[in-house]
Amino acid sequence: MSDTILQVNDIHKSFDGTGVLRGVSLEIREGEVVVIVGPSGCGKSTLLRCINGLETIDKGEIWLRDEKISGRAKDFHVVRQKIGMVFQSYDLFPHMKVMDNLLLGPTKALGKPRQEVEQEALQMLERVGLKEKAHVYPRTLSGGQKQRVALVRAMLMHPEILLLDEITAALDPEMVSEVLNVVIDLARGGMTMAIVTHEMRFAEAVADRVLFLEEGVVLEEGTPEAFFHAPATERAQRFLQSFTYASKRGKTEVQPKNTFGD
Amino acid sequence: MQDLGISVLFKGINFQRLLGGLWVTLRLALITIGLSCLFGLLFGLLMLSKRKIVQFFCRVWLEIVRFMPQLVLLYLVYFGFARLFGWDLDGETSAVIVFTFWGTAEMGDLIRGALTSIPLHQTESAAAIGLTKGQVYRYVLIPQTLRRLLPQAINLSTRIIKTTALVKMINVTEVLKVGQQIIGQFYRQPDTAFWVYFVIFLLYFIVCWPFSLLAKQLEKRWA
Numbered sequence: 001m002s003d004t005i006l007q008v009n010d011i012h013k014s015f016d017g018t019g020v021l022r023g024v025s026l027e028i029r030e031g032e033v034v035v036i037v038g039p040s041g042c043g044k045s046t047l048l049r050c051i052n053g054l055e056t057i058d059k060g061e062i063w064l065r066d067e068k069i070s071g072r073a074k075d076f077h078v079v080r081q082k083i084g085m086v087f088q089s090y091d092l093f094p095h096m097k098v099m100d101n102l103l104l105g106p107t108k109a110l111g112k113p114r115q116e117v118e119q120e121a122l123q124m125l126e127r128v129g130l131k132e133k134a135h136v137y138p139r140t141l142s143g144g145q146k147q148r149v150a151l152v153r154a155m156l157m158h159p160e161i162l163l164l165d166e167i168t169a170a171l172d173p174e175m176v177s178e179v180l181n182v183v184i185d186l187a188r189g190g191m192t193m194a195i196v197t198h199e200m201r202f203a204e205a206v207a208d209r210v211l212f213l214e215e216g217v218v219l220e221e222g223t224p225e226a227f228f229h230a231p232a233t234e235r236a237q238r239f240l241q242s243f244t245y246a247s248k249r250g251k252t253e254v255q256p257k258n259t260f261g262d
Numbered sequence: 263m264q265d266l267g268i269s270v271l272f273k274g275i276n277f278q279r280l281l282g283g284l285w286v287t288l289r290l291a292l293i294t295i296g297l298s299c300l301f302g303l304l305f306g307l308l309m310l311s312k313r314k315i316v317q318f319f320c321r322v323w324l325e326i327v328r329f330m331p332q333l334v335l336l337y338l339v340y341f342g343f344a345r346l347f348g349w350d351l352d353g354e355t356s357a358v359i360v361f362t363f364w365g366t367a368e369m370g371d372l373i374r375g376a377l378t379s380i381p382l383h384q385t386e387s388a389a390a391i392g393l394t395k396g397q398v399y400r401y402v403l404i405p406q407t408l409r410r411l412l413p414q415a416i417n418l419s420t421r422i423i424k425t426t427a428l429v430k431m432i433n434v435t436e437v438l439k440v441g442q443q444i445i446g447q448f449y450r451q452p453d454t455a456f457w458v459y460f461v462i463f464l465l466y467f468i469v470c471w472p473f474s475l476l477a478k479q480l481e482k483r484w485a
């Protein structure tokens with residue numbers, strides 16, 4: 001039995017009186033990949049943002065290993081050093097070259113020597129196929145390249161857990177897999193992750209466990225095999241249906257080919 | 263045979279006098295620009311206040327400064343304050359007060375604009391890599407703000423330099439005033455006026471043109 005990295009206990013969050021999270025609990029163990037799916041507006045982003053302290057919660061508790069991180073106002077940046085997060089919008093710093101984007105956190109937040117991290121940064125860039133981009137400005141990169149750099153930037157902090165919020169949602173379709181394959185690679189390397197995505201094939205390939213969120217509550221939770229092939233709730237069935245198309249000619253359903261993982 | 267008017271400029275110390283006047287112009291402008299940057303930063307942050315009442319007063323200040331001719335403000339301070347409060351302000355001090363009052367509002371608005379033009383997710387992703395609030399400002403927000411701000415601030419500065427010409431109306435002997443004194447002395451020479459004003463035109467051009475070039479250059483490089 002491996003250690004628990006993240007423990008979310010019955011958290012509640014509302015915006016202007018509207019409950020967005022209404023009692024969500026979640027536990028993620030070391031090396032585990034949990035994928036969170038659900039219809040638009042169900043609170044997936046809010047959940048990740050609460051974990052990273054970008055939103056405060058109204059009720060409940062969040063623990064990172066044996067440290068309670070919810071309700072902690074002071075020095076939250078120390079907690080964020082242990083939680084990596086990548087967003088949907090391309091969020092590289094436009095005034096810095098790729099390498100400076102990568103080194104900012106490790107050198108300024110963690111105080112590591114520059115040469116040491118630079119070495120590691122180059123290795124990681126090479127791993128995601130972007131070594132030759134180390135000294136260009138982000139505006140010269142494609143969306144897919146930017147998101148790969150953003151992943152490297154988060155990983156260089158050696159976080160305990162990585163939170164990914166629809167990191168391919170703003171990409172052109174042909175760039176989606178180059179980014180998601182990096183995520184699969186990280187998952188194979190044992191990275192603990194909580195991933196929000198609308199790419200169901202990717203979700204199935206990468207997840208150890210799937211969480212189905214609707215209207216701020218966890219409606220269903222299970223293995224990817226169970227969730228994607230035999231969802232227990234009618235809501236989940238309907239949600240998964242919305243990703244398939246009825247064929248023009250017959251009754252068979254058409255799904256995009258699985259290009260991820262094994 | 264009569265001399266050409268241009269030779270007037272090289273009679274005695276006339277040209278040095280003009281340069282002296284130009285220095286008064288520049289000194290006034292530089293002090294004003296420096297103070298406007300300083301107070302403008304405070305004013306810009308004040309404009310971002312969440313309090314409606316603070317926002318309202320900032321807005322009023324900015325509007326007043328924009329619709330009020332600077333000359334009226336200069337008269338108001340130079341002649342009005344002297345009478346009203348018994349302050350004996352010299353022309354240059356009055357000018358610094360008025361132009362800083364104006365520059366602060368304009369610079370503050372530029373700073374507010376530059377700060378708000380940076381998307382929220384820049385702040386959030388900087389926070390997400392574990393930077394402190396101060397570091398987020400230092401490494402991510404302020405550098406980006408400066409890149410947007412600098413070209414506009416330089417343009418405002420050239421406007422301030424040009425506007426200082428007004429101070430001759432409150433008895434400050436800046437370059438234009440010196441020019442008029444020279445013309446007065448050499449009134450027998452009919453084309454003196456043309457040449458004196460032409461040289462003043464050149465002087466302003468030499469001072470402002472590099473600023474304008476710099477602003478364009480920066481805009482291109484940081485686009």
Ligand SMILES: Nc1ncnc2c1ncn2[C@@H]1O[C@H](COP(=O)(O)OP(=O)(O)OP(=O)(O)O)[C@@H](O)[C@H]1O
Nearest residue numbers: 015016020038039040041042043044045046047166
């Ligand atoms: N800062 C905020 N202020 C007010 N309402 C908010 C705020 N952030 C989110 N909401 C609301 O909370 C609800 C959940 O938002 P959230 O972004 O978590 O949904 P989501 O599941 O991530 O959706 P999507 O799949 O579209 O990204 C939405 O109705 C949204 O309008």
Ligand SMILES: [Mg+2]
Nearest residue numbers: 044045046166
């Ligand atoms: Mg979302």
